[in-house]
Amino acid sequence: MPSTVDLYCVMGHPVEHSRSPWIHARFAALTGQSLHYTRELVALDGFTAAVQAFAAAGGRGCNVTVPFKLEAAQLADSCSERVQLAGAANTLVLADGRIHADNTDGLGLVADITVNAGQAIAGRDLLLIGAGGAAAGALGPLLAQKPRRIVIVNRTVEKAQALVERHAALAARHGVALQAQGLDFAQDFDLVINASASSLGGAAVPVPASVLRPGCLAYDMMYGPAAQGFLDWAAQHGALGRDGLGMLVEQAAEAFALWRGVRPAGAPVLAELRALLEA
Secondary structure (H helix, E strand, O other): OOOOOEEEEEEEOOOOOOOHHHHHHHHHHHHOOOEEEEEEEOOOOOHHHHHHHHHHOOEEEEEEOOOOHHHHHHHOOEEOHHHHHHOOOOEEEEEOOEEEEEOOHHHHHHHHHHHHOOOOOOOOEEEEEOOOHHHHHHHHHHHHOOOOEEEEEOOOHHHHHHHHHHOHHHHHHHOOEEEEEOOOOOOOEEEEEEOOOOOOOOOOOOOOHHHEEEEEEEEEOOOOHHHHHHHHHHHHOOOEEEOOHHHHHHHHHHHHHHHHOOOOOHHHHHHHHHHHHHO
């Protein structure tokens, strides 16, 4: 690869399924940027060494997927407020021998909901299902949209409460009521986001259909076959279902902007990718 071409990659285990090389190639073509983006399968105990080797080879940045997001945050020399709150990073910027970490997952989620789906978050009642890494990465950007309230529900209430406590100052700054509950409750919402692993494992939706206000948006962070059960559940109960493919594209656009200084439009690439996957 010519030295004039900047190098980027996605690191994970597994990683062969990743659509990131295709997405970033399309972004580069649409913005006139010159770069080369690859997949890097990383040994479970080899993440730090892999990042260091990639940087030494001239790598300018990398996306990070499971199971290395927590390690990526810890490896960085500096990080964004989003990483500090989430405790996890999905994007590394490599420059001048230093590593800067950011988390673009929540930004991508917000962009897909507000731009691609055309749904406002400000002033709305929002339910976030799950309190793991996916929920933690999304919560900060969701709070910044200033919904009326966010309720985090999780099988282990203490885990949801810990997430609330970590984000309490940010919630107060944006005037958002933020609370944690268990899965047995009786409230309904304008926007329901599934950040749990239920879809990935093929399990039933962990909350009752009574959480869905008529016509509300029910969003699953998974996409493809994994999200179909959740989408069917939403449709059966009068909600508008949406999978997380747009989040995948939009979080990549945010990472691209960090690296290249230009944010590509996600919508046309999302339309292309959806058509490709459905072909």
